[in-house]
Amino acid sequence: MTGARSGRRAGDSGTREAIVTAARRRFAENGYDGATIRGIAADAGVDPALVLHFHGTKERLFAASLQLTVVPGELITSVLAAERRRLGEEFTGHLGEIVVRSVLTVWEKEDARASFVGMLRSAATNEQAARMLREFVTTTIMTALSQAVGPDAGEPDPATRRYRASLVASQVIGLAFTRYVLQLAPVTSASAAELVAAIGPTIQRYLTGDLSSG
Amino acid sequence: MTGARSGRRAGDSGTREAIVTAARRRFAENGYDGATIRGIAADAGVDPALVLHFHGTKERLFAASLQLTVVPGELITSVLAAERRRLGEEFTGHLGEIVVRSVLTVWEKEDARASFVGMLRSAATNEQAARMLREFVTTTIMTALSQAVGPDAGEPDPATRRYRASLVASQVIGLAFTRYVLQLAPVTSASAAELVAAIGPTIQRYLTGDLSSG
DNA sequence: GTCTATAATCGGATAGAC
DNA sequence: GTCTATCCGATTATAGAC
Numbered sequence: 001m002t003g004a005r006s007g008r009r010a011g012d013s014g015t016r017e018a019i020v021t022a023a024r025r026r027f028a029e030n031g032y033d034g035a036t037i038r039g040i041a042a043d044a045g046v047d048p049a050l051v052l053h054f055h056g057t058k059e060r061l062f063a064a065s066l067q068l069t070v071v072p073g074e075l076i077t078s079v080l081a082a083e084r085r086r087l088g089e090e091f092t093g094h095l096g097e098i099v100v101r102s103v104l105t106v107w108e109k110e111d112a113r114a115s116f117v118g119m120l121r122s123a124a125t126n127e128q129a130a131r132m133l134r135e136f137v138t139t140t141i142m143t144a145l146s147q148a149v150g151p152d153a154g155e156p157d158p159a160t161r162r163y164r165a166s167l168v169a170s171q172v173i174g175l176a177f178t179r180y181v182l183q184l185a186p187v188t189s190a191s192a193a194e195l196v197a198a199i200g201p202t203i204q205r206y207l208t209g210d211l212s213s214g
Numbered sequence: 215m216t217g218a219r220s221g222r223r224a225g226d227s228g229t230r231e232a233i234v235t236a237a238r239r240r241f242a243e244n245g246y247d248g249a250t251i252r253g254i255a256a257d258a259g260v261d262p263a264l265v266l267h268f269h270g271t272k273e274r275l276f277a278a279s280l281q282l283t284v285v286p287g288e289l290i291t292s293v294l295a296a297e298r299r300r301l302g303e304e305f306t307g308h309l310g311e312i313v314v315r316s317v318l319t320v321w322e323k324e325d326a327r328a329s330f331v332g333m334l335r336s337a338a339t340n341e342q343a344a345r346m347l348r349e350f351v352t353t354t355i356m357t358a359l360s361q362a363v364g365p366d367a368g369e370p371d372p373a374t375r376r377y378r379a380s381l382v383a384s385q386v387i388g389l390a391f392t393r394y395v396l397q398l399a400p401v402t403s404a405s406a407a408e409l410v411a412a413i414g415p416t417i418q419r420y421l422t423g424d425l426s427s428g
Numbered sequence: 429g430t431c432t433a434t435a436a437t438c439g440g441a442t443a444g445a446c
Numbered sequence: 447g448t449c450t451a452t453c454c455g456a457t458t459a460t461a462g463a464c
Contacts, residue, residue, distance in 0.1 A: 015429090031339040034247060037458065047431055052459065054429095123396060124338035125245040130396055137398065159400075166392065166400040167412055173396070174388015178380065182337060182344055182387070184351065186373075186380040198381055198425045202416045211412045229447085251440065261449050266441065268447095 018044040019051055021111075024065040028114035031121035032062055032129050062122070066132070068115050072106045073140045079105075080148050095148055096204025097196050103172055104192040107180070117180050120173070137173070141165045149207065160211075167206040175199060232258040233265055235325075238279040242328035245335035246276055246343050276336070280329050280346070286320045287354040293319075294362050309362055310418025311410050317386055318406040321394070331394050334387070351387070355379045363421065374425075381420040389413060 022043035026035040037058060041048040055061040079102045084091045091098075107113040119136065122129035142165050155161045175195070178184040187195075205211075236257035240249040251272060255262040269275040293316045298305045305312075321327040333350065336343035359379050369375045389409070392398045401409075419425075 034339045036456085038456085048458095049432085049460090050430060053431095058458070121338045124335045124391075125248045134396060134398060137396075163400040163404070163412075166398050169398055170388040170392040170401055170413075171385055171416070172388070173391055174384040174386070177338075177387055177391060178384040182348060182351075184348060184380050184383055186377040187384055190377070194425075197427060198377075198420070199384075201419065202385070205415065206412070211408075213411060250438085252438085262440090263442085263450085264448060267449095272440065 015044065015046055015050070016054055019046060019054060020061075020065055023051075023061050024068070024111065024114045024118060027062060027065055027118035027122060029121075031118070031124065032058075032126045033122070037061075059128075062129075066115050066119065068111050072112050072116070073136070073143070075106060076102050076140065076144050077147055080144055084148075092149070092208065093204075094200075095207055096202065097200030099144070099148075099168070099172075099203045099207075100175075100196045100200045101192065103175075104195060107176070108192075113180065116176060120176060120181055137169050138165070141169055141172075145207065155208075164206050164211070167211075168203055171199065171202055171206070229258065229260055229264070230268055233260060233268060234275075234279055237265075237275050238282070238325065238328045238332065241276060241279055241332035241336060243335075245332070245338065246272075246340045247336070251275075273342075276343075280333065282325050282329050286326050286330070287350070287357070289320060290316045290354065290358050291361055294358055298362070306363065306422065307418075308414075309421055310416065311414030313358075313362075313382070313386075313417050313421075314389075314410045314414045315406065317389075318409060321390070322406075327394065330390060334390060334395055351383050352379070355383055355386075359421065369422075378420050378425070381425075382417055385413065385416055385420070 019040065023035070023040045026040045026043060029035070030039075037051050038048045040061075041051050044051070051061065052058075055064055080098065083094075083098050087094060107116065119129060119133045123133040124130075142162070145161070145165050145168070149155065155164060175187070178187045180188075190198075233254065237249070237254045240254045240257060243249070244253075251265050252262045254275075255265050258265070265275065266272075269278055290313075294312065297308075297312050301308060321330065333343060333347045337347040338344075356376070356379050359375070359382070363369065369378060389401070392401045394402075404412075
């Protein structure tokens with residue numbers, strides 16, 4: 001009879017989060033098409049109908065499981081900003097290594113890696129997921145690139161600028177695919193430091209080097 | 215009553231080949247899991263049951279559609295041998311560009327590209343396909359690399375040799391993924407010559423350069 | 429909030445007629 | 447060689463009881 005609310009609180013008790021976590025893992029392991037509501041529900045220990053009760057549709061659940069992916073975008077930019085302050089003049093020269101170290105650091109966080117691997121696997125067979133990954137890659141890399149090289153230094157022409165960014169994407173995506181999806185022996189077992197030393201200069205050249213000759 | 219064979223000839227009239235071609239295209243577009251017997255049959259203009267009548271199972275059909283992929287392996291090795299004769303002393307120095315030009319040339323052939331893209335898309339979500347791609351990549355790149363750098367010159371240590379090969383794989387696979395699967399704008403529209411100039415030096419460094427620093 | 433039941437499809441594979 | 451008919455399993459999604 002009082003004005004106080006009765007019944008269950010709106011703030012749920014973990015199952016919603018458990019569902020999203022299970023979804024992220026399943027999408028990462030099997031891609032969008034391969035992951036199933038039933039499997040996600042089983043992982044989360046809930047009824048399959050409950051998953052859709054919360055998120056409405058598989059697509060929206062996928063989007064929800066990737067919300068975390070927005071963070072790495074900002075994370076990379078903030079890491080770059082910090083490195084820029086730290087290195088000052090030398091910053092531009094070590095940009096390639098910084099980029100590689102940044103992505104490898106982000107990918108050591110299981111949630112972030114799962115999100116990205118999920119996008120990779122999904123984009124391979126699902127056009128909508130491919131669109132999402134394209135957008136994510138371009139915005140992330142392009143903004144990072146702008147903040148990194150700066151509007152002043154580096155490449156002024158926006159066309160070659162996009163070209164440089166896409167070359168970076170080809171190597172970064174290739175690294176993620178061989179390391180986490182294909183699991184090709186030496187790349188998978190290599191340490192972050194080794195990969196930074198090996199691939200950093202490649203990124204450096206794509207960002208600031210001469211692309212018309214060896 | 216003669217000893218002559220009667221009935222239809224064993225050499226079939228094109229439908230078998232049509233099925234394999236349709237299969238290759240479907241696997242390339244949708245990956246192993248996404249491609250369907252029914253869809254392949256529709257593309258080939260035959261009954262779905264006929265597809266399995268010929269090939270028994272979906273797995274074997276996939277393998278059959280990839281049989282062509284063996285050729286590019288040999289093709290690359292022969293291209294490398296030819297270039298080696300042509301360039302002589304300078305060969306080793308231009309190895310990176312030669313590798314990139316080779317794969318891009320192979321991928322211009324629709325069948326070969328479809329086979330590789332099919333393996334890529336399939337490997338993203340199917341462990342068995344991933345195993346196949348791993349094997350294909352290692353044998354192809356490793357043998358090509360051996361014949362290229364030669365048993366004498368280059369890297370003597372087999373461990374770092376495998377490491378170098380896997381780095382090459384990460385960039386080559388990344389190129390294929392961004393150009394044909396993800397279809398990221400500038401990489402997709404770039405000419406072979408541009409990509410050779412941009413990516414060749416990367417491969418060169420992975421093959422023969424110093425990997426422990428910039 | 430949670431679950432049962434079920435609708436509506438779509439998948440690979442098989443048996444067997446012609 | 448070709449096709450019809452069908453089995454059996456799995457999928458997303460919805461309706462509705464509790």
